[in-house]
Structures are given as structure tokens and as C-alpha cells.
Amino acid sequence: MSILLETLSDEELARMTQTGDRAAFETLCDRYLPRVYGRLCALLPPEAVEDVTQEVFLAALRGIARYRGEALFHTWLSALIRHKVADYYRSQNRHPPTAPLDSVTEQQTASDAWEELSLVQVALSRLPVHYQEVLLMRFAEGLPFEQIARLLNLTLEATRSRYRRAVMAIAQEMETHRHTASKGSRSGS
Amino acid sequence: MNEDERLQDNALAAFTDRLLTGQWGAEEEHPPLADIVEALKRTLVPPPPPDRLRRHLHERIATEWARSSISPRRRSWIPSTHPLRRWSWAIALLAIALLATLLLPTNVAHVSGTAVGDSRVLILLAALLVMAVAIAAWRVSRR
Numbered sequence: 001m002s003i004l005l006e007t008l009s010d011e012e013l014a015r016m017t018q019t020g021d022r023a024a025f026e027t028l029c030d031r032y033l034p035r036v037y038g039r040l041c042a043l044l045p046p047e048a049v050e051d052v053t054q055e056v057f058l059a060a061l062r063g064i065a066r067y068r069g070e071a072l073f074h075t076w077l078s079a080l081i082r083h084k085v086a087d088y089y090r091s092q093n094r095h096p097p098t099a100p101l102d103s104v105t106e107q108q109t110a111s112d113a114w115e116e117l118s119l120v121q122v123a124l125s126r127l128p129v130h131y132q133e134v135l136l137m138r139f140a141e142g143l144p145f146e147q148i149a150r151l152l153n154l155t156l157e158a159t160r161s162r163y164r165r166a167v168m169a170i171a172q173e174m175e176t177h178r179h180t181a182s183k184g185s186r187s188g189s
Numbered sequence: 190m191n192e193d194e195r196l197q198d199n200a201l202a203a204f205t206d207r208l209l210t211g212q213w214g215a216e217e218e219h220p221p222l223a224d225i226v227e228a229l230k231r232t233l234v235p236p237p238p239p240d241r242l243r244r245h246l247h248e249r250i251a252t253e254w255a256r257s258s259i260s261p262r263r264r265s266w267i268p269s270t271h272p273l274r275r276w277s278w279a280i281a282l283l284a285i286a287l288l289a290t291l292l293l294p295t296n297v298a299h300v301s302g303t304a305v306g307d308s309r310v311l312i313l314l315a316a317l318l319v320m321a322v323a324i325a326a327w328r329v330s331r332r
Binding site for chain 1: 228243
């Protein structure tokens with residue numbers, strides 16, 4: 001891969017892809033693969049992550065002509081990921097996990113780690129998008145707060161504030177879901 | 190935002206940064222919500238993508254690239270998908286149709302064996318038909 005391409009911004013690489021430069025798109029893929037994969041690990045069942053990751057990049061390639069550079073490439077790609085996640089759950093005729101704790105409690109087959117992942121996925125899927133975004137950027141994509149602030153066009157102070165509110169919101173959702181699940185298992189027994 | 194909230198925001202952000210970089214000591218005092226941040230770290234921080242996935246992705250991109258019309262950039266007969274340009278294009282087409290309606294002579298002699306009628310109405314109808322087909326084609330191409 002060219003060293004020159006690696007120094008270009010996402011938006012410049014997207015424009016070069018539009019003019020027929022395949023190496024530019026491959027550079028974008030290499031740059032974004034860990035982030036896209038990370039996001040999808042947080043949003044999908046493990047067995048679906050690799051397929052949907054590939055689908056995201058292929059959809060980006062097919063749709064790159066429609067990218068006009070009005071939004072950051074990261075924002076455009078994040079929207080595409082949300083669509084692909086929604087498509088996945090629609091195609092499976094299911095919603096983001098809604099009651100995994102019940103089944104785990106009843107069957108006693110899954111590990112604590114899986115149970116915790118399911119709980120976090122449920123809570124995350126119920127948050128407003130702007131809270132989801134800040135949590136996914138910090139944990140799943142591993143971006144520092146300074147970069148998150150730039151991508152969200154916020155001050156660093158506002159970004160940290162939104163982050164703490166997002167953590168409070170997911171804590172509330174996790175507690176609500178634990179409460180619902182324990183009520184459900186009690187009434188079921 | 191008051192000072193107390195700002196301090197809490199900064200404390201949680203600093204805790205998160207140090208936790209994610211492995212610099213947080215277990216004996217240090219944890220800020221409020223630290224247990225949730227630790228749960229988020231355990232569940233949301235992913236492993237690196239496998240090399241196999243990267244290889245498959247590049248192979249699929251190569252296949253898709255060869256099959257698609259991206260190289261060179263696809264030229265659509267509709268100049269742009271931007272709404273403003275699309276409307277400009279539609280208005281220009283309508284203006285041409287109206288000009289043609291006004292400028293084309295209507296008192297031409299009838300030719301036997303041809304349809305007889307008001308040519309202005311026919312031109313206008315043809316223009317509307319072209320626009321309808323163009324809009325339908327654009328909607329299909331978006332899917």
C-alpha cells in the first residue's frame with residue numbers, strides 16, 4: 001500500500017475512490033476494518049459479525065458514488081453500519097436481543113461473559129443514537145475523547161459530559177433489564 | 190453545567206482513559222459509575238479482526254470492483270442525485286418542453302395518413318411522459 005495514500009484524509013480517499021482509484025478504497029478498508037469490526041462485535045451476535053463486516057464494506061463500495069462529502073466519511077459509514085445492523089435483525093426476523101437473560105437463566109448454558117455481553121447489547125440498543133455513538137466510539141472503536149469531539153463537532157468538555165450521561169443512561173437500562181428479567185424468571189417459575 | 194458536574198465528567202473520562210490503557214491501579218479510588226465502565230470495557234472492547242477476514246474482504250472488494258462500474262466513475266444519464274440539481278434538471282426539461290410548445294408552428298398542413306390534433310398538447314404530454322419515465326428510472330436505480 002502506498003505510504004502517500006495512508007497520509008490522506010478519509011474524505012480525500014473517498015473522492016479518489018469515486019474517480020476510480022481502487023487502492024484508495026483499499027486504504028479506507030484497512031483503516032476502518034478494526035473500527036467496523038469492533039462496532040459490529042458490540043451490536044451483533046458473534047456468528048454474524050464477519051459476514052456483516054464484509055457487507056458493510058461492499059455496501060460502502062457500491063454506494064461511494066452517492067457520498068458527497070457533506071458529512072465526514074466516519075459519519076456516513078456509521079449510518080451505513082446502523083442500516084446493516086437493522087437489515088440483519090430484519091432478515092433474521094428478530095429484534096436486537098430483548099430477553100436473553102431469561103433464556104440464559106432457564107437453560108444455564110451460557111457463560112457469565114455471554115450473559116454480560118447480552119445485557120450490555122440490550123441496554124445499548126435501547127439508548128438514543130447520540131449516546132450509542134459516544135460509547136461505541138470510545139470502547140468499540142477505541143477512539144480518544146479528543147478525536148470523538150472532532151468527529152461529533154463538539155467541544156472536549158461537551159463530549160465528556162455526553163459520555164458521562166451515556167454511561168448513566170446505560171447503567172439505568174441495564175438495571176431496568178435486570179429487574180425485568182428477574183421478575184420474568186420469578187413469574188415463570 | 191455546574192462545576193461539580195464538570196469535575197464528575199472529567200473524573201469519569203480520566204478513569205476510562207486510564208482503564209482502557211491499563212494504567213488504572215486496583216488500589217486507587219474508583220469514581221461513581223466505575224463498575225459500569227469496567228463492564229463496558231469487558232464487553233465492548235473487541236479483539237482485533239482476524240487476518241482471514243481482512244484477506245476475504247480484499248478478495249471480495251477485488252471481485253466487486255471488477256464487476257461494478259466504479260472504474261471509471263459511473264456516468265448516470267441523470268446528472269446528479271443531489272436534490273437541488275435533480276430539481277434544476279426537471280425544471281430545465283419542463284422549460285424546454287414549454288418553449289417547444291410556444292415556438293413550434295401549429296398551423297402546418299395536414300398530411301394524409303398522419304394523426305391530426307393539437308401539437309402543443311401532444312408535446313406537453315410527451316414531455317410529462319418523459320419526466321415520469323425519468324423519475325421512475327431514478328427511483329429504480331436508487332434501490
